[in-house]
Amino acid sequence: MSGPAGYLSQTGADRDEMLKAIGVDSLDELFAQVPAAVRLDRELDVPPPLGEADLVRHLESLAARNAAVDTELSFLGAGIYDHYVPAVVDTFLSRGELLTAYTPYQPEMSQGILQAIFEYQTAICELTGMDVSNASGYDGCTVAADACFIARHHTGKTRVVLAEAVNPQVRQVVKTYAPGFGMEVVEVPHDGGATDPERFAEACADAAIGLFQQPNVFGVLEPAPDLAAAAAAGGALAVAHVDPVSLGLLEAPGNYGCAMAIGEGQSLGCYQSYGGPHYGFLAARKEFIRRMPGRIVGETVDLEGRRGFVLTLQTREQHIRREKATSNITTNQTLLALGGLITLCWLGPQGLRELGETCLALTAYAKERVGLPLVFDRPTFKEFAVRTPIDAREVVRRARERGVHPGYPIGRDYEGMDDVLLVALTERRTKEDVDRLAEVLAEVSGKTKDGSWS
Amino acid sequence: MSGPAGYLSQTGADRDEMLKAIGVDSLDELFAQVPAAVRLDRELDVPPPLGEADLVRHLESLAARNAAVDTELSFLGAGIYDHYVPAVVDTFLSRGELLTAYTPYQPEMSQGILQAIFEYQTAICELTGMDVSNASGYDGCTVAADACFIARHHTGKTRVVLAEAVNPQVRQVVKTYAPGFGMEVVEVPHDGGATDPERFAEACADAAIGLFQQPNVFGVLEPAPDLAAAAAAGGALAVAHVDPVSLGLLEAPGNYGCAMAIGEGQSLGCYQSYGGPHYGFLAARKEFIRRMPGRIVGETVDLEGRRGFVLTLQTREQHIRREKATSNITTNQTLLALGGLITLCWLGPQGLRELGETCLALTAYAKERVGLPLVFDRPTFKEFAVRTPIDAREVVRRARERGVHPGYPIGRDYEGMDDVLLVALTERRTKEDVDRLAEVLAEVSGKTKDGSWS
Amino acid sequence: MELIFEKSRPGRRAGRPPRPDLPVPALPEGLRREQPPRLPEVPENEIVRHFTALADRTFGVDTGFYPLGSCTMKHNPRVNERAAAMPGFRDLHPLQEDAGAQGALELAWQLQEILAEIAGLPAVTLQPAAGSQGELTGLMLMRAYFADRGEERDTIITADTAHGTNPASVTMAGYKLEKVATTDRGNLDLADLRAKVDERTAGLMLTNPSTLGLFDEGIEEVAEIFHSQGALLYYDGANLNAVVGLSRPGDMGFDIVHYNLHKTFSQPHGGGGPGGGPVAVREAIAPFLPAPVVVRDGEGFRLDHDLPKSIGRVRGFAGPFGVFVRSYAFIRAYGPALREMSEMAVLNANYLLARLKDVYELPYDRHCMHEFVLSARALKREHGVSALDVAKRLMDFDIHPPTIYFPLVVPEAHMIEPTETETKERLDEFVDAMRTIAEEAATSPETVHEAPHSRPVRRLDEVRAAKEPVVKHDFGEAKGLVPAAR
Amino acid sequence: MELIFEKSRPGRRAGRPPRPDLPVPALPEGLRREQPPRLPEVPENEIVRHFTALADRTFGVDTGFYPLGSCTMKHNPRVNERAAAMPGFRDLHPLQEDAGAQGALELAWQLQEILAEIAGLPAVTLQPAAGSQGELTGLMLMRAYFADRGEERDTIITADTAHGTNPASVTMAGYKLEKVATTDRGNLDLADLRAKVDERTAGLMLTNPSTLGLFDEGIEEVAEIFHSQGALLYYDGANLNAVVGLSRPGDMGFDIVHYNLHKTFSQPHGGGGPGGGPVAVREAIAPFLPAPVVVRDGEGFRLDHDLPKSIGRVRGFAGPFGVFVRSYAFIRAYGPALREMSEMAVLNANYLLARLKDVYELPYDRHCMHEFVLSARALKREHGVSALDVAKRLMDFDIHPPTIYFPLVVPEAHMIEPTETETKERLDEFVDAMRTIAEEAATSPETVHEAPHSRPVRRLDEVRAAKEPVVKHDFGEAKGLVPAAR
């Protein structure tokens, strides 16, 4: 038989022949090396097996109990966005050879995936204006920690400066990693939704790294060039955490003095998938190439002088350098990064610009239309903050009962913002969707003590 | 630019260069051969172009207005069934090379699809107990017409005998085709849900073909071997229209004297898709091989003696034989037939038997459970007919308001059966689903003049 | 490579159907199967590897240039696959109540409307499963139409350039066949026509542009000849990709038209199918269309089964709906720019023609429409290199050969249809390959004779395959054929 | 083959984002981008062909046998992909209210429960994105645990057979590294351990079975040594595929465990990722787990962010949910028979070992678990054929080479992990290939030296790649590198 799941293939006959070839009478003999005391002498206490059709039925029933894009009109963002994933992305992310290959340690077997990563690196460098990109990091949070580790070794300094307007999850991850790096974290509060270059400069004096986000967590456009200059002035490495979708319109970090550009790649080619898997991108200037974490693919030639691609600069990596490695990462997010590459090919420079313009236009329209006071009166890209007359969480609860998820109640992350709702727009929303949002917000924002319908 | 849809690739520069190479100044010159009077001098009156994301949005809104399996608990069958399609089928039916290739006229370029068709032919022959199968027909209806055309030429006779218990759509297609073949159609009424071999024998005397269905349209198991014998006795070719899912349990037509076995392949590897595309299978005994319609793949060797596969016996076909061809078919249903092959590989002999047993068991349970009188008290496979106290159409209408589609009101096709509901079961239904059906049928079957809720 | 049956081992399996704990009733004696079918017994991973390997040994449009004349091997946009897989379409039962299928019915109705506008004819049936079934349907419609008028007509005229399905359909429809010649400009010979068309003539079947890729310059006269005799014109839509938005069959005088959704409207060809062959007709013929047709009632849509004069049904249900979804999505992506689609198809073809006619013979020296036919006659005469040799050699350039030896009126024919979706670079690669092969024919003919050199198999013995046909696996009464290398 | 950037032509494009007719506000001066990024300008058909060609030049488990040691390249069931693509999972926003994500939360909670049972430890976090992040998380947990107890410990001990991620994680966590030797039976050297473990020791990081594929026979003593000093044991779960349902890390004495969902639980490897690296811990360490964790409240489920002692977050949101769906589906397909999965993995490995040890050196002559390590030392000595040569030659047999030159304690190492999903025939093909290569090493060493002979490129110059790194396209300041043949 071939396993309860049908994933196994050894028939009874196979097993007998194999045991014979091994020279044992039973499987148990092979496990003799496992001390009796540490063996499990009972069956695993896990649910019984399900055949494929039953399994699908079970999973569909779980999936049906989530309010996804297909069942709710959503304006959630705050780092993960409902951008359109082109059909060609599905075509290749489900393609067997790409789906089931692993890290291309043997380049002659893997020229395809190696070339794809090389193309991805090129695309990321073009987007960010940097010289080198790795093959991907885990997500938009961990690449920030990676940047700190690079800065720690490059500058010898220990202070990490974070703009408070950087996505809270990114800051939390940095704070979790920092102690291990022997670094301490300082945060620079925002002034009315944006970061003040002067205060940023003060904090960055003698720091290892100055990290800001463009557009920032409130959707507001930061004075990025000034922040980069501010960080550099203090001798810190300026690092911009950017939304790749914005880079058809917004200046590339490499063009305003950043040492590195990092970000969450989800907006380019990944479904939201309740938080992952996605990919983080990390690009830097030449001088950091030997401090980069993770895989990097380089061009070379074969015995006959033909172009080929290989994993390169591996002396940076854990399997060679071990405790001296630039990072411990090995498995990364290659398949998702490939989705990003395909999406960028599909958009092209013109499509990327148009996509950005659509986000800008819808957001401008929504700011006007929703009829709630803006928390910050500043230019934004695809997201903005409004003040709600009652607790934003309550607004969300009521709106969802009307089939609309109006946005993220950012009071969860920022003190004193319990009445603030962060509203995100992507090209998947329409003018009519925004009108519907305005309508529902009007219905549910009425202030009532007991929270009953107004 | 590359076309409003992004499906075109000629840039302005390309166009100029190409026109230059052609030696014309404008596209119009190329169309000079089209007489002015027959040119369209206005823009096509069709809806404006949609970008991919907008297109998907539009189609999702249309798809959302259908009550599909995901939104309704359905017991519809009557020829098309909600069997489980294995995930591996999706994997390969969406695989680019298989999806976008065409008929393998050039075998060296297409050994893969040729071998797949050869394997499909083998699987169909194994299922049906026949010697030869073609690469597929359009569907389960047109293969019946094909069988008649074969019989016409093989027997020289002109009468087609159809059991009335053959699916009405199959009979309708045969009746549409018959005049062109110079054939007339006779139908043999059923006796209490099954066909009487004696009456079938009478009708088949001096006929070209005797066609019956196993299990028949009412889900009832016909005395198939007797019907085959009856047809043969009269000199007609006995042809069984079979449900492939039943052939793990039910005897193969080849083993009880049929000349041909045909059927609708949808139950094996095709989604319901509102009626298509599906595939029809047509298998026959050796002696009919040179009368078979459509593609047949044969084994051969290449210059170096290696096994290879080619389209064979092409002298039967329209592109060689033209008006003397055994059929006019060229484009067929290869991709769907491939889905059938993959499904049969996934099931294997054991899985096919188990699948049949599950259909049998659920159907037996449902016959007991639904609490409505059975129209025919006979053994069935995966479908059965019950009598409803009010018009079956009304039962359907009311049940659907409760989220259950209880089956097909077969009065649409058979006189005097307005109060008959045909209920189908597949392995995708459960005991609980049947209980729910019984519950809903009980609720809605109350007889009321004005049709208001009882 | 082994057959999946050769990879089978007793006791292995992949899928496990649900097994509710319910008693399984016994089957009646004599109906129970004795010997189980010898289906492959393989685990899922070997299924995946087997069909992956088969796919790798199959060349599709996704693999490269595929200028198979008359087949319109254009790119198949992937969004169409996403659309067809939407559960609301994919998992919808064809006997669902109209009220439960409004989205599907609206899509089908919209497609009918759009196809009608493209053909310039008012009524459409979506039922036929492919072009050839469309042809047969069209001929049945003619018979019903004339029968209804009490006219007896028994002959259909086709061009000598006609595709094989045309004469084959004529026979299946019970008509007699008459052929009309083609002039040396590639138009129908009007004199020959006038001589043959009379009151016994039911109609003409014509592809326009013809299978030579040439638009019939006398189409107006042709229509006049038939109509003046009360006969009908049938338009074989296989070459519609040349004229969408530019010239409409209805305006050319055709009374019945079929479309090949898998050609013009990008339903993927699937290694041989599925396809779609809707048929459009003039008002006078509409009453005879197969039932059901999709109709609009105010805001709603329904299937109308009540067509008393209908020829009946030619296929199950309302047709291959999944194909409609893809073609509808394709059309909606273009909108009125479908015209540009055809213009680019014609531009690409003429570009290839211009760049190849000095090395291969061009039997009809005119601009072509979306495809054209070249002859390797000279190569054959001078170097013994045939159209087949050239085709096989193209494989070594990773290009799928054009259609060869068709149409029959051109010896050593290469029928070349690039389609609109190919880039100029791809066309140039093809030109370079064809020119290189022409040189090889002179310099090293054996290279061409023995091609292909780069495929898993060399040329195959088709005669042997037809003489002693082996059309299914023999389960190991091995004939000792060596499987081709991986 | 050309880069997609080399296929770009100005003005071509595929996708067209929606363009609502709304005014586009101007961007502030100084923030506007001057030069657009030089992204490829290509139509959809060329995108499809490009990535199809890249896929064809990539070898995956779907292509054939892939015994890459320590990576558990098992078959990835396709139903798991179907599951992850269900809109209710795929299109769910991670900040959706718990009330709107009950199905996802239940799935994650169920997975936590099952993983806990498999490890024999009570508390689980799903957040880490991969094994190495799981390691780092585990080490941070140790630090938090000891800090909370006011203990100062600064050293982590790893085996000399440890995977590179172990020492690298130690450094990133701010710990000092100490190594312990392996005995000639492949167990940890207990004497060496006793000498090194003291009150400065925070803990041990160990893979068991080790990277040699050997189960540490002294694991109980090892645990005792650390626990007696108040130190903790970390289990690197990369090799868990050997012992699921057979032996639980918690029962072996480990306090912290990571799983590699992309190894043991069949998340496809995606050419390098994504993965999943959940971590399980003992009760005493649970309070320090990263927030949020999924908890059950009566009938409902929610994300608990309120863990005052938590080390904080190591990744965004609750982890790579799509990976959870696949692994959960995989586990539910097996149920308790997961034990059989591991048994078959061990059977397959021992079968290969038994059939190869007479031609390749077996450094530790024991039965192995799910993988084993052979040495090509003899071939090197006698014929100058290295482990690398053997690996490259395997490619010509359509087999992906094993992991080579690791673990470091074995010279000319081939680390071979067949996994449970391979058929005996596949294993036999591998045996035949390995034995053939051993013969070739003696009879025609150059064939092996110069391998591979069947790939789109020959051996590549890795030194050049590292010396003058070219890590992105130079947009045509061409360095004249000839693209490899198609």
Ligand SMILES: Cc1ncc(COP(=O)(O)O)c(C=O)c1O
């Ligand atoms: C000119 C012509 N007519 C008719 C047909 C038949 O169409 P189908 O293959 O869709 O049946 C074809 C295609 O094969 C064709 O090229």
Ligand SMILES: Cc1ncc(COP(=O)(O)O)c(C=O)c1O
């Ligand atoms: C023994 C061992 N430990 C740790 C790891 C790291 O796991 P991951 O690649 O998931 O980060 C691996 C796999 O690369 C491994 O083989």
